[in-house]
Amino acid sequence: MTLNPRFVLSALGVAFTAYLGLGWPWWDDGFDAPWTVTVFAVALYLVTSWICIFWEGRRERPAPEEPEDPAIAGSGGRVDEDTSTVAVQSFMTSGVSGPTVAPAWVAALALVTAAVLPSLIWANVDVAARQLPYATWTIGAIGALMTIVVVRRRPVVACIGIVLLGLQGALWIGLVPTLSLGLVGSAMWTAVAQLLMWSTDRASRESMQLERLQRAASEWLASQAGRQRERRVQVRRALAVAGPVLTRTIAAGGDLAPHEREMARLAEGRLRDELRGRRLLDDDVRGVLEAARQRGANVTVLDEGGLDGVGERELRVVRAELAEVLRNARSERIYIRTAPHDTIAVTVVGRSRADGEDTVDLWQEIALPSREH
Template sequence: MKASLRSALSALGVAFTAYLAVGGMFWTSTPQQPLLMVAMIALYLVTVWLCIFWGSGTTPLPLWLTALALLAAVLVPNVTWFAAGDDVRLQTWATWGLGGISALLAILVVRRRVWAAWIGVVILAVSGSFWIGIVSALSLGAVGAVVWVGIAQLVTGLMARAARDTAELTELQRSSSEWLASQSGRRRERRVTVQRAIALAGPVLTRVIETGGVLDDDERALARLSEGRLRDELRGRRLLDDAVRLQLETVRRRGTEVTMLDEGGLDGVEETQLTAIRTQLAQALADARSERVFIRTSQHESIAVTVVGRSRSEDDPDGEDVVDLWHEIRWPADADAP
């Protein structure tokens, strides 16, 4: 659509500038220097059409082409009046350069050379005042040059502002869509988490209500396992798969306390990479013999998950726990830390 609009505007510009140039060929009397008249018309058409078609239309004109346009603004009206002769300088075909150069200056504004366009307006006004007088210059085209350049600057400024507003609106819409999508995803995650929590804790809670909180040893052990499973689902769901859940169950049945915490270190990680991390975690849990195991995701650039085990020292049972397990799960070779 943009390409077709630009093509239409370019065709309109070509047709209009050609119409202005043709006006300089309808001589009601023979100019003193007809070849110079034709040469100026040719210079004008070459310059203005280069300004229309050069580049993509969205970038400023190169400086050399801007300089050529200013050179045309100097030569075309001055040489045209010189070539026409003293007696016919106020004829329509002798003053065509005022309108033609005004159109060229408007094109300079559209091509983001506003300063050059206003310099051209000054050149045009000074040249017209010198050859045909200031009053005639103003009435025959100098005022029109000011109006054309001013309107072109106003319109291009409004269009640029509209383009910026459109880009900002598009960005806001994209951000809004992303936020809505993320909220929808989080709601689905919460629903899944709640459903899983009900499935895990529901039977135990029902039993607690039925017995008034009086549970036997097996039921208490089952309640502790259910609590652990529920905490895992709430705090470290991205670390879990069937193998990891099985190893967590096995470790807890041996009497080990397990704390799992995902602090966002795995956000944005692809599923294939998560699978590799979970496989290593399941193996680390299978080898764990500690009394307490802590599993945490990491923000480190090379470490994805850290597994730490602590137990009471056999030499000093009443002293502080000692670290008897330290296992770091590195990011897979094809993954980067988020």
């Protein structure tokens, strides 16, 4: 069974405030405060404390994150362009599992209680009894309340509350007795609470950063594994395409017959196509490329990322149109190129020599199907 951190903190807060509010020795001899005042003071303190503990507030404003490690980012890990806007939610100190920022009216209620409660008690007891436990319980009680306010991320309000408590104590019983009867401890509680919040927030940010670095490293390793698989596939295809020709070339010592040289040229073209423009290829495109080379054309296929993010259905449309363009092409040199563009998927350019001049006799742009629909 896993305990919710917020549940544990809330239970401790309720138990401690209940002890301070109800456990003070009101039964001691000499207690002379009116019961109505006492009941009102205790009720005000408990209600305020428990509202500060349980009233849900807004989530803490996300803190900016540090950029990812450049070494990992440069190795293939995915990094957001603007990491300063990434939300950092501390598991232990904000959100569902921890304290949220107290609403302004809750903080104001706590401050009013700190400003009213000690004077209310001291004003209703004799001067000689103002340093007795049943009259000074408010010093520790307000200290605990301000500690809760700090945990609810209102440290300025807590500091003001401690100052108000000290001023009231100095006014009613003197500064030295106030310090000796609990003001120092109350101030220390709030200070330690703030230090703990800072330390847990820092630990949470570092934990989140470590998690991001681990995620980036995992993504990099996954990408490397994918590239290795892709390279193995390409090597197998290269061996299937060029293996027989290479074997024949080695066996013949490079002395190939004319038809064997033609086979080597075609195999080289097929291999280049597989390595440079695999996403453009299917059986129809491979067939028309082979036919173009067999009639003597010099064909260059180059994919520079223009088809990244294009789905398989859209790729089939692009390949079908490319095959149709190449089937009708009669150019001596054909260049097929993809590049990142908003509307164009593939550009086909054909050049031939006519009357001693090099002219463009084919220019075809194939649009991105996803943009058309």
